[in-house]
Amino acid sequence: MNNMSVTYKIFRGTPEGRIFAAETTQALGHNQVFIETLLSGLCGTDQHHLRHGAVWDANCVYPIPDELDSVSAAPLMCAGATVWSVLTRFRICPKDRVGVMGKGGLGHLAIKLAAAMGCEVVTLSGSESKRQEAIKFGASEYHVFSSGSPPSKDFKPLKHLLLCGNVDVDYSSLLPLIDSCGSVHPLTATFEPSGIPTLQFAFKGIRIQGSHVASRDDIRSLLEFAVQKKIVPNVITFPLTIDGIEGAMQTLRDGNMRYRGVLVRKGLEV
Numbered sequence: 001m002n003n004m005s006v007t008y009k010i011f012r013g014t015p016e017g018r019i020f021a022a023e024t025t026q027a028l029g030h031n032q033v034f035i036e037t038l039l040s041g042l043c044g045t046d047q048h049h050l051r052h053g054a055v056w057d058a059n060c061v062y063p064i065p066d067e068l069d070s071v072s073a074a075p076l077m078c079a080g081a082t083v084w085s086v087l088t089r090f091r092i093c094p095k096d097r098v099g100v101m102g103k104g105g106l107g108h109l110a111i112k113l114a115a116a117m118g119c120e121v122v123t124l125s126g127s128e129s130k131r132q133e134a135i136k137f138g139a140s141e142y143h144v145f146s147s148g149s150p151p152s153k154d155f156k157p158l159k160h161l162l163l164c165g166n167v168d169v170d171y172s173s174l175l176p177l178i179d180s181c182g183s184v185h186p187l188t189a190t191f192e193p194s195g196i197p198t199l200q201f202a203f204k205g206i207r208i209q210g211s212h213v214a215s216r217d218d219i220r221s222l223l224e225f226a227v228q229k230k231i232v233p234n235v236i237t238f239p240l241t242i243d244g245i246e247g248a249m250q251t252l253r254d255g256n257m258r259y260r261g262v263l264v265r266k267g268l269e270v
């Protein structure tokens with residue numbers, strides 16, 4: 001690195017699905033800083049963004065509290081921030097009955113954070129396999145639920161439902177899950193339009209609430225809350241190398257990530 005530019009390693013994907021390492025050089029503009037990436041949380045959308053550093057405006061960076069180790073901070077700053085901004089921006093209160101559908105990177109942190117906020121957390125998952133961990137993370141109830149099917153007869157409606165799964169849902173089948181004047185928070189990134197029965201949602205007063213990307217204030221308050229409540233993401237670490245990235249992506253695609261992959265630069269392994 002000289003005074004004006006920085007060179008660092010990046011990992012690129014090919015259309016055939018291979019990964020190769022390259023170098024990039026970036027000029028540092030006024031008030032920009034180079035942040036070296038020592039660890040990186042991995043989610044499905046990260047396939048084209050893995051690198052050993054990034055250039056940022058100095059006003060857009062923030063410190064990680066000393067009490068938080070970097071492996072835990074990485075998923076909090078991505079998946080955690082996404083669910084935290086929903087939990088804190090839209091009048092979700094302690095004691096509210098909050099559903100979390102899809103228990104992956106986002107979902108497991110939504111359970112931990114909402115439980116720590118004092119909410120009654122209800123997990124809806126596609127299989128039985130994650131029941132015990134959901135309860136350990138703070139959920140009061142766990143239901144196996146498939147989109148398109150009715151809930152169990154004794155299901156008590158939710159005040160808020162966070163959609164944290166990887167695939168779009170049948171919105172008609174959400175109606176019996178949500179209380180009158182409740183809210184649905186879709187976080188799933190899908191490119192196809194969703195068929196929403198607007199009339200039934202309107203008659204029940206249910207709000208479908210989008211959420212913007214987390215702000216620096218959101219992330220700062222999340223990191224403070226995580227320290228205070230000792231919220232630690234469940235992670236599997238992989239080396240930040242081509243083999244490590246491929247292994248992590250395969251684990252994610254196979255549905256075996258518990259619950260967030262973190263890529264770690266050599267020498268920092270835990």
Ligand SMILES: NC(=O)c1ccc[n+]([C@@H]2O[C@H](COP(=O)([O-])OP(=O)(O)OC[C@H]3O[C@@H](n4cnc5c(N)ncnc54)[C@H](OP(=O)(O)O)[C@@H]3O)[C@@H](O)[C@H]2O)c1
Pocket residue numbers: 043044045078079082101102103104105106107124125126127130164165166167187188189190252255257259
């Ligand atoms: N920063 C972020 O990470 C971020 C931010 C905004 C939005 N998103 C979007 O939010 C969604 C969830 O992200 P994530 O990182 O939490 O994903 P993830 O770790 O892969 O978890 C997704 C969960 O979806 C459920 N699922 C249901 N049907 C599935 C299927 N056919 N294949 C695989 N999983 C299925 C599974 O939960 P169960 O086993 O409990 O059913 C799975 O654990 C994605 O669409 C993502 O693009 C992510």
